[in-house]
Each structure stands twice: as structure tokens, then as C-alpha cells.
Amino acid sequence: xxxxxxxxxxxxxxxxxxxxxxxxxxxxxxxxxxxxxxxxxxxxxxxxxxxxxxxxxxxxxxxxxxxxxxxxxxxxxxxxxxxxxxxxxxxxxxxxxxxxxxxxxxxxxxxxxxxxxxxxxxxxxxxxxxxxxxxxxxxxxxxxxxxxxxxxxxxxxxxxxxxxxxxxxxxxxxxxxxxxxxxxxxxxxxxxxxxx
Amino acid sequence: xxxxxxxxxxxxxxxxxxxxxxxxxxxxxxxxxxxxxxxxxxxxxxxxxxxxxxxxxxxxxxxxxxxxxxxxxxxxxxxxxxxxxxxxxxxxxxxxxxxxxxxxxxxxxxxxxxxxxxxxxxxxxxxxxxxxxxxxxxxxxxxxxxxxxxxxxxxxxxxxxxxxxxxxxxxxxxxxxxxxxxxxxxxxxxxxxxxxxxxxxxxxxxxxxxxxxxxxxxxxxxxxxxxxxxxxxxxxxxxxxxxxxxxxxxxxxxxxxxxxxxxxxxxxxxxxxxxxxxxxxxx
Ligand SMILES: [Zn+2]
Numbered sequence: 001x002x003x004x005x006x007x008x009x010x011x012x013x014x015x016x017x018x019x020x021x022x023x024x025x026x027x028x029x030x031x032x033x034x035x036x037x038x039x040x041x042x043x044x045x046x047x048x049x050x051x052x053x054x055x056x057x058x059x060x061x062x063x064x065x066x067x068x069x070x071x072x073x074x075x076x077x078x079x080x081x082x083x084x085x086x087x088x089x090x091x092x093x094x095x096x097x098x099x100x101x102x103x104x105x106x107x108x109x110x111x112x113x114x115x116x117x118x119x120x121x122x123x124x125x126x127x128x129x130x131x132x133x134x135x136x137x138x139x140x141x142x143x144x145x146x147x148x149x150x151x152x153x154x155x156x157x158x159x160x161x162x163x164x165x166x167x168x169x170x171x172x173x174x175x176x177x178x179x180x181x182x183x184x185x186x187x188x189x190x191x192x193x194x195x196x
Numbered sequence: 197x198x199x200x201x202x203x204x205x206x207x208x209x210x211x212x213x214x215x216x217x218x219x220x221x222x223x224x225x226x227x228x229x230x231x232x233x234x235x236x237x238x239x240x241x242x243x244x245x246x247x248x249x250x251x252x253x254x255x256x257x258x259x260x261x262x263x264x265x266x267x268x269x270x271x272x273x274x275x276x277x278x279x280x281x282x283x284x285x286x287x288x289x290x291x292x293x294x295x296x297x298x299x300x301x302x303x304x305x306x307x308x309x310x311x312x313x314x315x316x317x318x319x320x321x322x323x324x325x326x327x328x329x330x331x332x333x334x335x336x337x338x339x340x341x342x343x344x345x346x347x348x349x350x351x352x353x354x355x356x357x358x359x360x361x362x363x364x365x366x367x368x369x370x371x372x373x374x375x376x377x378x379x380x381x382x383x384x385x386x387x388x389x390x391x392x393x394x395x396x397x398x399x400x401x402x403x404x405x406x407x408x409x410x411x412x413x414x415x416x417x418x419x420x421x422x423x424x425x426x427x428x429x430x431x432x433x434x435x436x437x438x439x440x441x442x443x444x445x446x447x448x449x450x451x452x453x454x455x456x457x458x459x460x461x462x463x464x465x466x467x468x469x470x471x472x473x474x475x476x477x478x479x
Contacts, residue, residue: 017205021257024217028255031224032398032413033313061221063214115342119222119231142227142374143413145396171376175225188225188413190374 011045012059012083019044023060027177030186035139035148037131037185044083047075049101053179054125055079061123062086062097069095071102092122099125104156107166110174118171121189129154131180138194139187149196150185152178163193206253207285212236216254216409220400223411228373229341230324235407240277245303245320246404249278252301252318255400256282261289263297268305268446268463275303292466304367306388308445308467311397313414319382321403324410326370326380346378349421357426366431372419373412381418387430387446392418435460440471 013019019042026038043052044059049072058080062068067089070077077088080099089095092105104126113121136151156162166173166189173189187193206213212234219233238246256262264279266272270292278301279290291297294309301318311317327337330348340346349370356364363369369386373379381389382401392399392412399412412418422428433447438459445467447460462468 017210018258020210020214021205024213025255025257028217028220028224028398031221061214061218063211065215066218116338118226118229119219121222123221142416143224145394145415171226171229175221190225190227190413 010047010079013044013056014042016059018042019056020060023056026184027057027060027186030177030184031143031175031188033143033148034141034187034191035133035137035144035150035185037133037150037183040182040184043182047072047079049073049127050076050079050099051101051127051179052182053184054099054101054127054177056182057125057177057179057184058086058097058099059084066096067094069098069105071100071105076101095122097123097125099127101127104159104162107162107174112166112169112172112174115172118173121172121174123175123177125177125179126155128152128178128180131178131183131185136196138196139191140194141188141191143188144191151196152185153180160193160195163187167192205286206256207238207281208236208250208253212250213254216250219409220251220254220411223400223409224398224413226377227413227416228377228379228410230408230410232407233409235404238404240281245274245278245301245402247402247406247409248301248303248318248320248404249281249402250404251400251402251409252282252299253286255316255318256286256288256299258287260286260298261291261296263291263294263300263466264302265300265305265307265464265466266303268307268448269465271465293470294464294466304383304385305446305463306384306391308442308462308464309470311395313396315397317395317397317399319384319399319401321380321382321401321408322405324380324401324403324406324408326368326378341377344376344378346372346421349378353421354423357423362426363422363428369428370421372417372421374416375419378421379410379412379418385430385446386420386428387432389418389420389428390430394418433460437462437468437471440468440475442468442471 040056043056046055062084068086069089110122130153132151139148176187219231264275266275294307303320368383420428445462
């Protein structure tokens with residue numbers, strides 16, 4: 001079967017309007033309270049290696065106005081095109097949303113917005129092995145009363161340095177969703193990470 | 197499409213909601229920065245809070261409980277209309293109690309009752325640009341925000357102090373968010389400004405006519421602009437509420453008769469009624 005045909009068999013959201021709203025609220029809460037882990041209650045059925053939370057974010061946020069870059073293979077690309085209606089970006093630097101199931105694209109290679117329009121920046125949806133609250137990094141910044149703790153399994157070794165450079169570019173920069181299965185957490189560009 | 201109403205859930209179409217949702221996430225990621233969005237025509241005139249309504253419509257879900265206030269009151273025509281609108285197009289429960297609401301849409305006040313985590317405060321914003329009276333050219337104000345060059349505003353405040361002995365701004369008093377962006381708090385009284393600072397709730401701002409969205413994440417620093425020798429002082433009428441006796445709340449002056457009699461009462465009707473109910477119960 002051709003990838004495009006099989007992709008249409010894997011469904012989008014069961015209840016598109018309500019499921020997108022619920023996923024958006026999880027994403028908004030995650031972005032507003034960096035490091036707090038949210039669960040997507042009704043993720044779509046998506047072709048592997050796409051996980052529930054990452055696939056749900058893509059359907060919730062991407063559309064014809066947002067070029068998407070994926071590294072998850074032709075079946076996932078066809079699924080995203082069919083269910084989100086998004087164009088596929090040729091290079092990471094041209095994407096509004098990136099969904100990385102494999103190696104993380106270097107943050108410095110992604111759209112960071114301009115001085116006047118820092119919101120015209122990429123959002124990276126990164127699939128990781130696991131997320132755990134209450135241990136690991138110490139997070140501080142807007143959205144955090146004193147400190148949130150978050151352990152992320154499955155990030156590249158240079159991540160902390162990459163993130164520090166991204167944070168230093170504020171107000172320009174990339175925003176990050178970390179997704180493990182149906183769970184997600186966010187790191188907006190304002191979040192400071194310290195080793196746990 | 198809801199069979200009962202003939203409207204899409206939350207009134208807006210899904211493409212519009214998605215665009216506003218993207219803008220909201222970027223607004224939260226860049227506290228105080230104005231993000232443009234493609235505002236839609238709403239079945240209410242500008243000034244009724246079409247920006248706030250579009251933000252609420254993009255955020256709200258069936259599990260929410262919505263409160264709407266206009267100048268602190270739940271029972272004005274404006275507040276009642278917006279509450280009914282969302283009850284109809286989103287089927288949500290509504291409330292007048294600040295503590296019971298998950299989303300509070302507001303025009304020109306912050307509730308007296310302390311907000312908590314999990315609550316979202318949506319402000320209706322008539323003019324999002326804090327510099328517009330000082331610099332009408334949009335390209336110039338964008339450049340000033342890019343450079344964090346807010347000298348014009350400091351000069352204006354300093355001239356106020358030189359002329360009046362204090363900053364003569366009682367509403368829409370400009371704030372710095374997270375030490376970076378100058379932001380209009382919308383026309384709330386300056387008395388309310390300190391409530392924005394490190395608030396546990398998420399604060400979202402929608403300006404429909406000007407097509408801008410901005411945000412203050414929870415626990416984020418919000419400072420009213422001031423000078424070391426002239427620190428910001430929230431002002432309040434030197435009186436108690438005639439109904440509940442509060443000496444902490446923001447008061448409206450109400451004319452009571454033709455002879456010029458006047459009293460002060462709480463602007464926040466839910467706060468005032470709650471205090472009166474507790475006083476009656478204690479008697
Ligand atoms: Zn009162």
C-alpha cells in the first residue's frame with residue numbers, strides 16, 4: 001500500500017473540535033508552567049514512530065499556514081499532510097513546527113524570529129524516552145514560582161549548552177515541547193535550566 | 197457543529213482558533229510582547245471586547261466555568277451578554293464567583309479575590325500599544341520594543357512628576373514585564389497593577405481592533421514604571437465601602453440623590469456581596 005493511503009487509515013482526532021481544545025489547554029498549561037508534565041487525554045491514532053502527545057500537538061497547532069518538518073518517515077509525513085493539511089518544509093530552518101522523533105536538530109539552525117518579530121520563531125516538538133517531575137534539572141523563569149524539577153530521558157549530550165545559547169538569545173529563540181507517549185512538558189525560551 | 201445551537205463550539209471556526217492558539221503560545225513564551233493575529237468579525241461591536249472574546253473562544257472547553265466582569269461587575273449588560281454568548285456557543289457553566297471560575301474574562305478590573313493556579317484571566321484590550329500616545333507610528337514603536345528603548349515613556353512620567361508632583365496616570369498605568377517589555381495593562385485602575393505581579397494565574401490579553409495578543413505567565417515579574425525618588429503608589433479613595441465596609445478594595449463613587457449626596461461602594465460586586473453575606477451570617 002502506498003504511504004499516503006495507509007496514512008489516511010490511521011485516524012486523526014476522534015472528536016476533532018473537542019480533542020484539539022483539550023490538547024491546546026494541555027499545551028498552554030505546559031508552556032505557562034515550564035517543566036510541569038501534562039497528559040493529552042485523547043491523542044489521535046498516528047503511524048509510528050509518532051507518539052500520542054507529539055501527534056496531538058501537530059494536529060492541534062499545524063495547518064496550511066505552517067510549514068512542518070518531520071524526521072519520522074514518509075508515512076508520518078503523509079499522515080501530517082492529510083490530517084493537518086500542512087505543507088512539508090524542505091529544511092529545518094524553514095519550518096514553523098518541527099517534529100523530531102530521531103536526533104534533535106540543532107536549535108541554532110531553526111527559525112528564531114527577528115528582533116521586532118520574535119514570535120515568528122519555530123516550535124520544536126521533540127519525542128523523548130521519558131519525562132519525570134520532581135527530579136533532574138532545576139527550572140526557573142516566568143511561569144515558575146520558585147523552582148520546577150524535570151528529568152528528561154533521551155536528550156542529546158550537548159542539549160544543556162544548546163538550550164543555554166537559545167535562552168541567551170531572548171527575546172528571539174525557539175520554544176520546545178518535550179513529548180513522551182501521551183505526556184508532554186514545555187520549555188519556552190525564557191526557562192533557565194540548572195543541573196539537578 | 198453543535199446541533200442545539202447551529203454554531204461551531206466556541207463560535208469561531210477551527211482555522212481561526214488554531215491561529216489564535218499559536219499566537220497565544222508564542223505570547224506566553226515571550227512575556228509582554230504583542231503578537232499580531234488575524235482578528236475575526238464577531239457578532240458584537242468593538243468595545244464590547246471582541247479581542248477578549250476571541251481569546252476566550254479559543255481557550256474555553258466544556259469543563260470550564262466562565263465568569264465575565266465589566267468594571268468589576270458581573271451584572272452589566274456587557275458582562276451578561278458575553279456570559280450568555282458562551283453559555284450558548286460553548287455550553288459552558290457560568291458563575292459570578294471569582295473562586296469558582298476557571299476562566300475570567302474582564303474589562304477594566306482585576307478581581308479583589310486572590311487568583312490561583314489553574315485560573316486564566318482574559319483581559320479585553322482596546323489599545324495594546326503602551327507607547328501609542330507618545331509615538332503614533334507603528335513601525336517606530338516596534339523598533340522601540342525591539343531595542344527595549346523606553347526612554348520616551350520615562351520622559352513622559354518624569355514630566356508628570358515635574359508638573360503635578362506625581363505620575364498623573366490613574367488607569368492603564370504602563371508596566372514592565374519580566375524586566376524586558378513595556379506593556380499596557382489595559383485600562384485597569386493603577387490600583388490593580390500590583391495584582392499582576394507574580395500572579396499564580398495565567399493572564400492573557402486580546403485586542404480585537406488592533407489585532408494583538410499578549411500574555412503574562414504565572415509568577416512573572418510585572419513592575420509599574422516609577423523612579424527611585426517617586427515610587428509607584430496605587431491610589432484608592434480614602435473611604436470604606438458603604439455596603440461591606442472594606443477598606444482594601446477598589447471603590448466606585450456612586451451619586452445617591454439630586455442634592456449631590458454620594459457614597460463609595462466596591463467596584464468588585466462578587467467580592468462585596470461575599471463580604472456582606474459573611475457579615476449577615478455572623479450576626
Ligand atoms: Zn463592598
